Amino acid sequence: MRDRAGPAAEAVTVRRPEAADFDAVVVGAGPAGSAAALELARAGHSVALVERGPFPGSKNVYGGVVYGRILDELIPDWYERMPVQRWITRRQTMLLSGDRSLTVDFRSQNWGRAPYNGATTYRAEFDSWLAGHARAAGAVLVPSTVATALLRTADGQVVGVRTDRPDGDLTARVVIACDGVNSFLGKQAGLHPDEQAAHTTLGVKETLALPRETIEERFGVTGTDGVDIEILGGTSGVPGGGFLYTNRDTVSVGLVLGLPGLAKAGLRPEEILAELKQHPSVRPLVRGAEVVEYSAHLIPEGGYRSMPRLGGNGLLLAGDSAAMCLAAGIWLEGVNFALGSGMYAGRAAANGLRSGGPAVLGEYRRLLEKSFVLADHKKLRDAPGLVLSERVQHRYPGLVCDLAEGMFTVDNPRPKPGLRRLLRRAARHNGVRMRELARDALTGLRSFG
Amino acid sequence: MTQRYGDIAFEDRMSQVDFRVAGNAHIVVDTDVCRSCTTKACVHACPAKLFVPTDDGGILFNYEQCFECGTCYLVCDGGNAISWSYPDGGQGVVFRHG
Ligand SMILES: Cc1cc2nc3c(=O)[nH]c(=O)nc-3n(C[C@H](O)[C@H](O)[C@H](O)COP(=O)(O)OP(=O)(O)OC[C@H]3O[C@@H](n4cnc5c(N)ncnc54)[C@H](O)[C@@H]3O)c2cc1C
Numbered sequence: 001m002r003d004r005a006g007p008a009a010e011a012v013t014v015r016r017p018e019a020a021d022f023d024a025v026v027v028g029a030g031p032a033g034s035a036a037a038l039e040l041a042r043a044g045h046s047v048a049l050v051e052r053g054p055f056p057g058s059k060n061v062y063g064g065v066v067y068g069r070i071l072d073e074l075i076p077d078w079y080e081r082m083p084v085q086r087w088i089t090r091r092q093t094m095l096l097s098g099d100r101s102l103t104v105d106f107r108s109q110n111w112g113r114a115p116y117n118g119a120t121t122y123r124a125e126f127d128s129w130l131a132g133h134a135r136a137a138g139a140v141l142v143p144s145t146v147a148t149a150l151l152r153t154a155d156g157q158v159v160g161v162r163t164d165r166p167d168g169d170l171t172a173r174v175v176i177a178c179d180g181v182n183s184f185l186g187k188q189a190g191l192h193p194d195e196q197a198a199h200t201t202l203g204v205k206e207t208l209a210l211p212r213e214t215i216e217e218r219f220g221v222t223g224t225d226g227v228d229i230e231i232l233g234g235t236s237g238v239p240g241g242g243f244l245y246t247n248r249d250t251v252s253v254g255l256v257l258g259l260p261g262l263a264k265a266g267l268r269p270e271e272i273l274a275e276l277k278q279h280p281s282v283r284p285l286v287r288g289a290e291v292v293e294y295s296a297h298l299i300p301e302g303g304y305r306s307m308p309r310l311g312g313n314g315l316l317l318a319g320d321s322a323a324m325c326l327a328a329g330i331w332l333e334g335v336n337f338a339l340g341s342g343m344y345a346g347r348a349a350a351n352g353l354r355s356g357g358p359a360v361l362g363e364y365r366r367l368l369e370k371s372f373v374l375a376d377h378k379k380l381r382d383a384p385g386l387v388l389s390e391r392v393q394h395r396y397p398g399l400v401c402d403l404a405e406g407m408f409t410v411d412n413p414r415p416k417p418g419l420r421r422l423l424r425r426a427a428r429h430n431g432v433r434m435r436e437l438a439r440d441a442l443t444g445l446r447s448f449g
Numbered sequence: 450m451t452q453r454y455g456d457i458a459f460e461d462r463m464s465q466v467d468f469r470v471a472g473n474a475h476i477v478v479d480t481d482v483c484r485s486c487t488t489k490a491c492v493h494a495c496p497a498k499l500f501v502p503t504d505d506g507g508i509l510f511n512y513e514q515c516f517e518c519g520t521c522y523l524v525c526d527g528g529n530a531i532s533w534s535y536p537d538g539g540q541g542v543v544f545r546h547g
Pocket residue numbers: 005027028029030031032033050051052053056057059060061062063064065066067145146147148178179180181184202203204205254255296297298299318319320321324325332333334335336338
C-alpha cells in the first residue's frame with residue numbers, strides 16, 4: 001500500500017519543476033481546505049483543491065454544530081446563505097452518573113437571530129457549500145482524487161503532490177495539507193510527534209429520524225431553533241463523552257471514546273451508545289426514532305500539547321491535520337478552528353507567493369497566535385488531560401450527583417445538612433480527596449476561568 | 450447477530466450507510482500476525498465491526514463496509530498486521546448526514 005495514501009506511504013523525490021501547475025495545492029476540501037483555497041483564490045492565485053471523496057463532505061463526520069463567528073471574516077453574509085438545519089438557542093451540559101443526571105441548561109433567544117451563534121448542519125451540505133465559495137472565487141476543485149504522496153526535491157522542498165489519477169502529479173509553489181486527523185501528508189513530512197493513538201478519540205454517531213413537531217416538543221424549541229447537549233459520563237467507563245444535537249427532522253446522538261480506553265475496555269462503540277440511549281435522561285429524547293445513518297470518524301483530542309510542527313519547506317498544515325480541534329468537555333469545536341487556521345494558512349501563503357518566496361511558516365504562526373486559534377488552545381492546554389482524567393471521568397460525575405441528591409432530597413424530620421458536610425460526604429463516597437479536588441479546581445479555573 | 454437493549458441489529462445499522470465498494474481492498478489484514486496477537490483490540494474498536502475472530506485465533510477481514518476512520522491501524526498491536534490506505538478517489542463510504 002506504499003503507493004496509496006496511508007501510514008506506509010512515503011514522499012517522492014522529484015526534480016524541481018520548471019514551472020509549477022498551480023501557485024498552491026490544497027489537499028482536503030473540509031472546512032480548513034476550503035477556507036485556505038478561498039483565501040488564496042481571492043488574492044488572485046491559482047489553486048487546486050484536491051478532495052478524495054466524490055463531493056466535499058462525503059467523507060466527513062462531526063457532531064453537528066458549526067459556531068459561525070469566524071465565518072464573519074470569511075463570508076460576511078454567511079448566515080443568510082449557509083445550509084442550516086437549526087440555529088442553536090439552547091445549550092446544555094449533562095452530567096451522568098448511574099441513572100442520575102445533573103444538567104446545566106442555558107437558553108438565549110439572541111442566538112436565534114442575526115448574527116447568530118451556531119447552527120446544526122450536515123457536513124455533506126456544509127462542506128459542499130463552502131467549497132462552492134472557493135470555486136466561485138476561482139479555485140479548481142478536483143474531487144474523487146486522493147493525494148497519495150508529497151513531491152519533494154532532494155533538498156527537502158515540497159513542490160507538489162502525487163495523486164491517484166493517471167499522470168496525476170500536481171506541482172505547486174506551496175502545498176497546504178488540510179487532510180484531516182490521519183494527515184498522512186503531514187506524517188510524510190515528519191511533522192507529527194509519535195503516540196498519536198493516545199491523543200485520539202473515536203467519534204461514533206447515529207442520525208435518528210423524528211418528526212419535526214416531536215423534536216420541538218421534546219426539546220422545547222420552535223421554528224428553526226435548536227438544542228446542543230454535551231454529555232459527561234454515560235460512556236460505560238471508557239474515557240470520553242457524548243453529544244446530542246437537533247436537526248430539522250433528525251437528531252444526532254453520539255459518543256467520543258478515547259482509543260486506548262476503548263481498546264482496553266472490550267466494549268463495542270455501538271453497544272456503549274445503545275447504553276447511553278437507555279439513560280433515563282436521554283431515552284425520552286430519542287425514543288422510537290429510527291437510525292437513518294450510522295457513522296464514525298477520529299478526533300485529535302490532545303490540543304496544544306499534541307500539535308505537530310505547523311509546516312516548513314513549502315508546506316503548511318491546518319485544521320485537524322495540525323490537531324487544532326478543541327475537545328474539552330463542555331466544548332467540541334473543530335470546524336471553527338479548521339476554518340480559522342485554514343484561512344490564516346491561505347493568507348500567509350498568499351502573502352508569501354506575492355513577495356516571491358514561500359517562507360510563510362513564521363507569518364502563519366503569527367496569525368494563529370494573534371487569533372483565537374492558538375490563544376484558546378494555549379489557554380486550554382491542560383483541559384483535554386483534565387477532562388479525560390480518571391477523576392473527572394469516573395469520580396466527579398458521581399460526586400456532583402451525590403451533592404445534588406443531598407441538597408434536593410427532603411429527609412425530614414432530620415435537619416437539612418450543610419453544604420460543606422455534603423461535599424465531604426460526597427467526596428469520600430466517590431473516593432476523591434479534598435486536596436485533589438482543590439488541585440483540579442485550580443487547573444480547571446486556570447483553563448476555563 | 451445480537452439485538453442488545455432492543456437496539457437495531459448491526460447489519461440493519463450498516464445497511465443504512467452508502468458505500469461505493471471498490472473492486473480492490475484498501476485494507477488488508479495479515480491473519481498470520483493476528484494469530485499471535487493477545488489483545489485483538491481491533492475486534493472491539495472497529496466501529497464497523499469488520500474484524501471477525503476465527504476459530505484458529507486469526508482474523509477474518511472484509512473491507513467493503515469500512516468508514517475509513519483509521520481506528521484499526523492506531524489500536525493494532527501487531528505492528529505490520531494491517532496494511533492500511535484510503536480507497537481510490539471517489540470510492541468507499543459516502544456520508545449524507547455526517
Ligand atoms: C463525532 C465528532 C463530533 C464532532 N463535533 C463537532 C461539532 O459539533 N462542532 C465542531 O465544530 N467540530 C466538531 N468535530 C470536529 C470537526 O469535525 C473537525 O475538527 C473538523 O472537521 C476539522 O476540519 P478539517 O478541514 O481540518 O478536516 P476534515 O473535516 O476531516 O477534512 C479533511 C478533508 O480532507 C480529505 N482528505 C483527507 N486525506 C486526503 C488525501 N490524501 N487526498 C485528498 N483528500 C483527502 C477528506 O476527505 C476531508 O474532506 C467533531 C468531530 C467528530 C469526529
